Amino acid sequence: MPFWALLKRAASVENLNSLPFDIIIVGAGAAGVMAAGRAAELGASVLLLEKMEKPLRKLRISGKGRGNITNIKPMEEFLQKIHPDGNFLRPAFSQFFNTHLVKFMNRIGVRTVEERGGRVFPASQKAWDVAEAMQKWARRTGVEILCHARVTGVTRGENGLFLVVFDHNGARRTAQGAKLLLATGGLAYPATGSTGDGYGFAKELGHSLTPARPSLVPIEISGFSRFGLNDLQVRNVKVSVAANDKIVDEEFGELTLTKFGVSGPIILRMSRSIVDALQAQQKVKLLLDWKPALSKQQLQNRLKRELEGDSIPDVGSLLRKLMPAPLIPFFAEQAKLQTRAKVCENSEEKIVATLKSCILWVCGHRPFSEAIITAGGVSLNEVDENTMQSKLAPGLYFAGELLDVDADTGGYNLQAAFSTGWLAGGAGG
Ligand SMILES: Cc1cc2nc3c(=O)[nH]c(=O)nc-3n(C[C@H](O)[C@H](O)[C@H](O)COP(=O)(O)OP(=O)(O)OC[C@H]3O[C@@H](n4cnc5c(N)ncnc54)[C@H](O)[C@@H]3O)c2cc1C
Incomplete structure (x- = not known):
C-alpha cells in the first residue's frame, strides 16, 4: 500500500466517526468498485459500503457466468447501442473505453478474449475471476470495503459533509464523507442486491427520476x-x-x-x-x-x-x-x-x-426479477456528463445502472458501468 494511503488510514472502518472519508461510495457493483479503486489510486480515502456478503454479485453471474465485460465496436457504433441517449457517455468513453478496459483487466491479471460480434470475455470464461481481480485491486489501492453494510439514509450535514447511515450486521452505524457516490444499480435481478435503494437516496438529495422499467426482459x-x-x-x-x-x-x-x-x-x-x-x-x-x-x-x-x-x-x-x-x-x-x-x-x-x-x-x-437491465433512473440532465457529479448537489456523484442509461446485450451495459465508475472515481477522488 502506498505511503499516502497509510496516512489516510486514519479514516478507516475502525474509527468511522473520527475522520471523514474523502469519498463514500454506496454499492460495490461494477461501477462502485471501479470508482472506488480509481479514487483510491488517485490518493483519496475511500469507504465502499455493500449490503451483500461480497462485492460484485451481479458481475459474477453476468454473461451466463462468463462475463461479457465489453464490446470492441468503435465508439460511434457503440453509442448507438445505448439508450435513451448514448451521447451522455461520450466524455466517459473518451476517458475510459473498451480498449482501456481491456488494458486495465490485463493490468490486474485478467486476460481477455474477443468473440463473435466483438464481445469481450475473460479468457478463463469465468466472470468470477474478473470480480475477484477487481476486488483485490480495490483493496490493494487502499479502499475500505465493508460488506453486510446496508445504507438506509444519506443526508448532508450543516458542516457540508455527507452523513451516511447504514445497518452493519444488525448494528446502526454512521460515516461521514466529503463526497458521496451513489452506485446502487437499478432494480433488475434484485437477488444480487440491486433493489432500487439508490432511487430514494437520489430523490432525497433533490434529484428527479425517469420511471424505472424492466428491459432486456x-x-x-x-x-x-x-x-x-x-x-x-x-x-x-x-x-x-x-x-x-x-x-x-x-x-x-x-x-x-x-x-x-x-x-x-x-x-x-x-x-x-x-x-x-x-x-x-x-x-x-x-x-x-x-x-x-x-x-x-x-x-x-x-x-x-x-x-x-x-x-x-x-x-x-x-x-x-x-x-x-x-x-x-x-x-x-x-x-x-x-x-x-x-x-x-x-x-x-x-x-x-x-x-x-x-x-x-x-x-x-416478465418482472424485474427476470430482467437483465433497468431502463430509467436518475435523470441525465441533472448530472454533469464530464464528471458524473450532480448539477444540483455539489459533491454528490452517480455511476452505473442507477443512472437513466441502459444498453443492448453484447457487453455494452458493463462498459457503461465501468466507464461512469472510472469517471466518477477520477473526479470525486
Ligand atoms: C443475469 C444478468 C446478466 C448480465 N450479463 C451482462 C453481460 O454479460 N454483459 C453486460 O455488459 N451486462 C450484463 N448485465 C448487466 C450488468 O451486469 C449491469 O448493467 C451492471 O452490473 C450494473 O452495474 P452497477 O454497478 O451499476 O450495479 P450493480 O452491479 O447492480 O451493483 C449495485 C450494488 O449496490 C449494492 N446496493 C444496493 N443498494 C444498497 C444499499 N442500500 N446499501 C449498500 N449497498 C447497496 C448492491 O448490493 C449491488 O452490489 C447482466 C445483468 C444480469 C442481471
Missing part, C-alpha cells in the same frame, strides 16, 4: 401457456413490433418460445420498445415471419413439392415437414386449421399466409 403472449412450449428455439425469423398498429421495431434472428411467451436475443433487444408501448397503454402485437428469406410464391412452390406423391397427407404431417413438432399445435391454431384434416387448397393458402405473418398479442412482460 422476456415478453408474455396472450393464451400462450396452454401450448406447453418450453424454451423452443427458432432461428432466422423476422419479428416486427406493432404498437397501435404502427410498426415501432423490427429484428431478424433467433427467437425462443417459452411457457408464457417469447424470449431470445431479438425479443430481449426489442423489449425496451415493447415495455414502453405497454406502459403507454398501447395495444401491442408481434408480427412473426417464420420464413423471411422466402416469398409467398416460393413458399407455395415449396408446399407443392412437399405434396408430390400418391396420397394427400393431413395438415399435421405437412406441417411436420416445415417446423419442429412442438410448434405444430400453436401454428395450427394460428392458421385456424385442424391437424387431422386432409390438406386442400384452402389449407395450403392458410399455411403460407401464417408462415409469412403470424400475430401474437402481447399481454405483458
Whole structure:
C-alpha cells in the first residue's frame, strides 16, 4: 500500500466517526468498485459500503457466468447501442473505453478474449475471476470495503459533509464523507442486491427520476401457456413490433418460445420498445415471419413439392415437414386449421399466409426479477456528463445502472458501468 494511503488510514472502518472519508461510495457493483479503486489510486480515502456478503454479485453471474465485460465496436457504433441517449457517455468513453478496459483487466491479471460480434470475455470464461481481480485491486489501492453494510439514509450535514447511515450486521452505524457516490444499480435481478435503494437516496438529495422499467426482459403472449412450449428455439425469423398498429421495431434472428411467451436475443433487444408501448397503454402485437428469406410464391412452390406423391397427407404431417413438432399445435391454431384434416387448397393458402405473418398479442412482460437491465433512473440532465457529479448537489456523484442509461446485450451495459465508475472515481477522488 502506498505511503499516502497509510496516512489516510486514519479514516478507516475502525474509527468511522473520527475522520471523514474523502469519498463514500454506496454499492460495490461494477461501477462502485471501479470508482472506488480509481479514487483510491488517485490518493483519496475511500469507504465502499455493500449490503451483500461480497462485492460484485451481479458481475459474477453476468454473461451466463462468463462475463461479457465489453464490446470492441468503435465508439460511434457503440453509442448507438445505448439508450435513451448514448451521447451522455461520450466524455466517459473518451476517458475510459473498451480498449482501456481491456488494458486495465490485463493490468490486474485478467486476460481477455474477443468473440463473435466483438464481445469481450475473460479468457478463463469465468466472470468470477474478473470480480475477484477487481476486488483485490480495490483493496490493494487502499479502499475500505465493508460488506453486510446496508445504507438506509444519506443526508448532508450543516458542516457540508455527507452523513451516511447504514445497518452493519444488525448494528446502526454512521460515516461521514466529503463526497458521496451513489452506485446502487437499478432494480433488475434484485437477488444480487440491486433493489432500487439508490432511487430514494437520489430523490432525497433533490434529484428527479425517469420511471424505472424492466428491459432486456422476456415478453408474455396472450393464451400462450396452454401450448406447453418450453424454451423452443427458432432461428432466422423476422419479428416486427406493432404498437397501435404502427410498426415501432423490427429484428431478424433467433427467437425462443417459452411457457408464457417469447424470449431470445431479438425479443430481449426489442423489449425496451415493447415495455414502453405497454406502459403507454398501447395495444401491442408481434408480427412473426417464420420464413423471411422466402416469398409467398416460393413458399407455395415449396408446399407443392412437399405434396408430390400418391396420397394427400393431413395438415399435421405437412406441417411436420416445415417446423419442429412442438410448434405444430400453436401454428395450427394460428392458421385456424385442424391437424387431422386432409390438406386442400384452402389449407395450403392458410399455411403460407401464417408462415409469412403470424400475430401474437402481447399481454405483458416478465418482472424485474427476470430482467437483465433497468431502463430509467436518475435523470441525465441533472448530472454533469464530464464528471458524473450532480448539477444540483455539489459533491454528490452517480455511476452505473442507477443512472437513466441502459444498453443492448453484447457487453455494452458493463462498459457503461465501468466507464461512469472510472469517471466518477477520477473526479470525486
Ligand atoms: C443475469 C444478468 C446478466 C448480465 N450479463 C451482462 C453481460 O454479460 N454483459 C453486460 O455488459 N451486462 C450484463 N448485465 C448487466 C450488468 O451486469 C449491469 O448493467 C451492471 O452490473 C450494473 O452495474 P452497477 O454497478 O451499476 O450495479 P450493480 O452491479 O447492480 O451493483 C449495485 C450494488 O449496490 C449494492 N446496493 C444496493 N443498494 C444498497 C444499499 N442500500 N446499501 C449498500 N449497498 C447497496 C448492491 O448490493 C449491488 O452490489 C447482466 C445483468 C444480469 C442481471
